[in-house]
Amino acid sequence: MADLTKLAKLLQELDDQMVGCMKCGMCQAVCPVFAETMKEADVTRGKIALLENLAKEMIHDAAGVQEKLNKCLLCGSCGANCPSGVKVMDIFLRARVIVNTYMGLSPVKKAILRGMLTKPALFNALLDLGSKFQGIFTTKVDELLGSSCSKVLSPVIGDRHFVGLAKESLHSKVKALDTPAGKSGKRVAFFPGCLGDKMFVSVAEACLKVFEHHGVGVYMPEGQACCGIPAISSGDRVAYDKLVRINLDLFAKGSFDYLVTPCATCTATIKEIWPKLMEDYPAAMRDQIRTLHDKVMDVNQFVVDVLGVAPEAPAKGGVKVTFHDSCHMKKSLGVTAQPRALINMNPKYELVEMAESDRCCGSGGSFNLSHYDLSRQIGERKRDNILATGAQVVSTGCPACMLQMTDMLSQHGAKVAVKHSIELYADSLR
Amino acid sequence: MPSAALIKEFEAVVGKDNVFTSEADRQSYSYDSAVLDAVVPSLVVRPTSTEQLGKVVRLCNENGNPITVRGAGTNLSGGTIPDPREGIVILTNSLNRIIEINEEDLYAVVEPGVVTAKFAAEVAKRGLFYPPDPGSQAVSTLGGNVAENAGGLRGLKYGVTKDYVMGIEFFDVNGGLVKTGSRTVKCVTGYNLAGLMVASEGTLGVFSNIVLKLVPPPQASKAMMAVFDDVNKASEAVAGIIAAHVVPCTLEFMDQATIRYVDDFTKAGLPRDAQAILLIEVDGHPGQVADDAEKVEKVLNKVGATEIKVAKDAAEKFKLWEARRNALPALARAKPTTVLEDATVPRSKIPAMVKAINDIAAKYNISIGTFGHAGDGNLHPTILCDRRDKHEFERVEHAVDEIFDVALSLQGTLSGEHGIGMAKSKWMEKETSKATIEFSRNMKRAIDPKYILNPGKIIGA
Numbered sequence: 001m002a003d004l005t006k007l008a009k010l011l012q013e014l015d016d017q018m019v020g021c022m023k024c025g026m027c028q029a030v031c032p033v034f035a036e037t038m039k040e041a042d043v044t045r046g047k048i049a050l051l052e053n054l055a056k057e058m059i060h061d062a063a064g065v066q067e068k069l070n071k072c073l074l075c076g077s078c079g080a081n082c083p084s085g086v087k088v089m090d091i092f093l094r095a096r097v098i099v100n101t102y103m104g105l106s107p108v109k110k111a112i113l114r115g116m117l118t119k120p121a122l123f124n125a126l127l128d129l130g131s132k133f134q135g136i137f138t139t140k141v142d143e144l145l146g147s148s149c150s151k152v153l154s155p156v157i158g159d160r161h162f163v164g165l166a167k168e169s170l171h172s173k174v175k176a177l178d179t180p181a182g183k184s185g186k187r188v189a190f191f192p193g194c195l196g197d198k199m200f201v202s203v204a205e206a207c208l209k210v211f212e213h214h215g216v217g218v219y220m221p222e223g224q225a226c227c228g229i230p231a232i233s234s235g236d237r238v239a240y241d242k243l244v245r246i247n248l249d250l251f252a253k254g255s256f257d258y259l260v261t262p263c264a265t266c267t268a269t270i271k272e273i274w275p276k277l278m279e280d281y282p283a284a285m286r287d288q289i290r291t292l293h294d295k296v297m298d299v300n301q302f303v304v305d306v307l308g309v310a311p312e313a314p315a316k317g318g319v320k321v322t323f324h325d326s327c328h329m330k331k332s333l334g335v336t337a338q339p340r341a342l343i344n345m346n347p348k349y350e351l352v353e354m355a356e357s358d359r360c361c362g363s364g365g366s367f368n369l370s371h372y373d374l375s376r377q378i379g380e381r382k383r384d385n386i387l388a389t390g391a392q393v394v395s396t397g398c399p400a401c402m403l404q405m406t407d408m409l410s411q412h413g414a415k416v417a418v419k420h421s422i423e424l425y426a427d428s429l430r
Numbered sequence: 431m432p433s434a435a436l437i438k439e440f441e442a443v444v445g446k447d448n449v450f451t452s453e454a455d456r457q458s459y460s461y462d463s464a465v466l467d468a469v470v471p472s473l474v475v476r477p478t479s480t481e482q483l484g485k486v487v488r489l490c491n492e493n494g495n496p497i498t499v500r501g502a503g504t505n506l507s508g509g510t511i512p513d514p515r516e517g518i519v520i521l522t523n524s525l526n527r528i529i530e531i532n533e534e535d536l537y538a539v540v541e542p543g544v545v546t547a548k549f550a551a552e553v554a555k556r557g558l559f560y561p562p563d564p565g566s567q568a569v570s571t572l573g574g575n576v577a578e579n580a581g582g583l584r585g586l587k588y589g590v591t592k593d594y595v596m597g598i599e600f601f602d603v604n605g606g607l608v609k610t611g612s613r614t615v616k617c618v619t620g621y622n623l624a625g626l627m628v629a630s631e632g633t634l635g636v637f638s639n640i641v642l643k644l645v646p647p648p649q650a651s652k653a654m655m656a657v658f659d660d661v662n663k664a665s666e667a668v669a670g671i672i673a674a675h676v677v678p679c680t681l682e683f684m685d686q687a688t689i690r691y692v693d694d695f696t697k698a699g700l701p702r703d704a705q706a707i708l709l710i711e712v713d714g715h716p717g718q719v720a721d722d723a724e725k726v727e728k729v730l731n732k733v734g735a736t737e738i739k740v741a742k743d744a745a746e747k748f749k750l751w752e753a754r755r756n757a758l759p760a761l762a763r764a765k766p767t768t769v770l771e772d773a774t775v776p777r778s779k780i781p782a783m784v785k786a787i788n789d790i791a792a793k794y795n796i797s798i799g800t801f802g803h804a805g806d807g808n809l810h811p812t813i814l815c816d817r818r819d820k821h822e823f824e825r826v827e828h829a830v831d832e833i834f835d836v837a838l839s840l841q842g843t844l845s846g847e848h849g850i851g852m853a854k855s856k857w858m859e860k861e862t863s864k865a866t867i868e869f870s871r872n873m874k875r876a877i878d879p880k881y882i883l884n885p886g887k888i889i890g891a
Binding site for chain 1: 450452453454455457458459460461462463468502503504521523524547566568569758759762763766767768816817818
């Protein structure tokens with residue numbers, strides 16, 4: 001078992017963090033995966049116990065531990081609720097890098113993460129091509145939700161109702177921006193994120209409309225890469241490092257007060273994960289990451305906290321809209337009031353709260369790809385909570401949640417539109 | 431690992447998906463919340479109906495496999511750590527149905543895997559109240575609460591889990607269904623086996639259904655916080671409140687070490703020089719609440735509390751409780767390992783107990799923060815250490831021994847609410863008697879001849 005000894009040694013670097021878990025089991029109360037499977041190995045306490053045993057060479061089945069480790073949404077609910085403050089996200093991301101690197105990434109993941117994602121120009125070109133041909137293989141199922149399904153592609157994507165690639169991506173439409181600060185006196189770097197650039201282009205456009213309305217200068221360089229979350233959550237440190245470097249180089253070229261994104265996941269990744277995993281980078285890179293940590297901001301927060309947009313009173317009597325607190329927005333960034341304030345700015349809508357608004361929708365990024373059944377079960381609870389409000393629109397601050405909720409609602413034939421909160425605000429502007 | 435044939439038999443009863451054989455799955459049921467060594471079970475079985483549960487118990491007995499029943503695994507005395515001799519863990523978390531909530535006769539019938547807080551919330555929806563509120567209630571199961579006789583913050587006025595158990599149906603080792611107690615307030619039919627099952631820690635039978643008593647909720651409540659420069663004064667306050675014939679629903683205590691850890695963590699500006707803080711809440715009819723609150727304030731002033739804060743509304747009450755809510759999180763963050771004890775003394779002995787705990791901490795050069803339920807003398811001396819430091823942990827073990835010694839010398843008890851499990855079984859005879867252990871062992875032998883029901887717990891092997 002020489003191999004396991006090596007793996008154990010690597011995992012021992014996590015010991016100081018794992019030892020803080022007092023095995024109280026309170027994570028069972030909030031873990032969306034545990035709520036479905038009710039298996040201890042699927043909840044944080046169990047996963048930490050298994051990693052500890054792997055580090056002590058008390059378990060032989062490393063593949064078994066790997067499977068449990070990857071069966072997690074990385075939603076952060078457990079960390080936010082942990083009585084002893086265990087840095088769960090740190091532990092799990094690092095453990096995924098160690099264990100998945102050690103056990104080997106699947107060839108498909110390697111091809112996607114390293115072959116495509118780290119080459120923004122190629123990635124963009126491939127998807128632009130894809131958007132032209134996707135109509136041939138897919139069938140529209142819901143005009144309101146803009147969802148489609150596909151018989152041809154079902155071996156790959158199952159029976160998902162997915163949001164297709166936009167006809168024209170943001171980078172094709174707008175290419176790049178470099179405008180000076182207007183009446184707000186502020187200038188932002190804009191990071192639309194992959195989903196904002198390629199699928200929910202209307203979300204990115206809403207942001208640009210809001211910036212223009214408020215006289216905010218925009219720096220949006222060409223060739224932006226993914227924030228790195230799909231790579232690091234798959235344990236691919238190589239691809240992750242490349243993506244971080246591409247983005248750092250790109251944003252080092254501009255001057256701006258804030259780095260703004262409409263994607264809670266991208267914001268949380270840049271703000272929380274980049275600094276967590278920078279200890280091996282050169283000093284200059286670490287400085288850049290620290291600067292971006294201070295500058296990066298969710299778009300809702302930017303508009304409310306920096307631009308000072310505030311509703312006089314909650315709008316009443318309009319179309320009912322309910323709000324989903326995405327995990328990264330609430331549990332990582334602590335942003336909850338700002339998107340609600342923006343929704344209240346639009347007199348056409350009336351905000352009604354759903355039960356468990358901060359319960360994970362089950363997307364979890366690539367979790368949805370690797371554990372679709374489980375992801376769907378978790379998503380159905382979110383769907384039911386949405387439907388129970390009678391709202392015609394569900395809003396959130398995270399495009400990944402938008403994808404998941406679209407799938408859940410479309411499969412159910414529910415006539416509920418999915419909108420980003422910035423879209424609802426932008427809609428109120430002339 | 432049990433034979434392939436036996437595994438097949440379990441699978442035939444509960445389905446393949448509910449028999450866990452993989453190393454990773456089995457290892458994740460090898461521990462609970464106690465700071466003790468893990469023991470990996472040979473198999474984990476999850477029945478999804480009580481009928482299956484009975485069959486699983488019988489199969490284990492027929493094959494001589496020790497059973498440890500597990501709910502949420504939050505036990506603090508090692509009661510859910512399985513037996514090393516081909517032990518089998520039986521999970522109750524798929525037995526989580528609330529069978530009945532009877533609003534006319536004020537009782538509920540539940541399966542053992544129902545989560546305490548979910549049950550309390552369901553009951554509250556119907557305008558009723560289930561008072562026991564152990565610290566782990568967000569995840570703990572009612573079966574586990576009954577098996578441990580779990581307490582909580584409301585013990586002084588509302589009692590503990592045993593005060594709400596009206597009846598139990600449980601399986602004996604042969605899988606026979608034993609019925610005891612009833613849905614009526616009065617019931618003297620046969621031995622009080624339900625009483626015997628409470629706090630039996632899975633050593634005498636396996637719960638199938640539990641009948642729990644419900645009560646009407648209080649209409650109003652009022653919370654106060656009092657600060658003391660002397661633990662004796664805090665204790666006098668507790669005695670004075672009781673002597674004034676006020677029974678608060680909660681009467682919580684925090685010592686200086688805990689106050690400082692909480693303040694370090696929350697930066698809430700707590701009085702760091704205070705020797706003790708009491709958090710007091712009275713509830714009931716609005717008129718009575720006002721009267722009681724006034725009486726409590728009078729007592730607090732009389733004994734010389736240095737500061738008294740009365741919450742005017744729900745928001746202020748929430749704020750007052752913040753310090754107490756953060757007691758365990760603050761202590762748990764201070765050091766990697768948290769050893770949470772629950773030695774309990776008559777409430778008048780609290781100052782003596784707190785002093786002894788502080789002396790023990792100094793003697794062994796370890797950090798202990800003490801908080802807990804002053805109204806019922808149930809303190810939680812919480813030892814903060816790092817289990818990886820062998821020398822320190824040895825000192826911790828000596829300190830725990832001495833804490834028990836002191837508690838017993840003050841006519842207290844080993845465990846107020848966490849159970850004996852494996853952690854405290856060696857102390858049982860000291861608190862009780864040789865005959866008590868013999869009596870208990872004889873009873874167990876008669877009920878469980880193969881000693882398969884959670885062996886090694888309470889009365890040793």
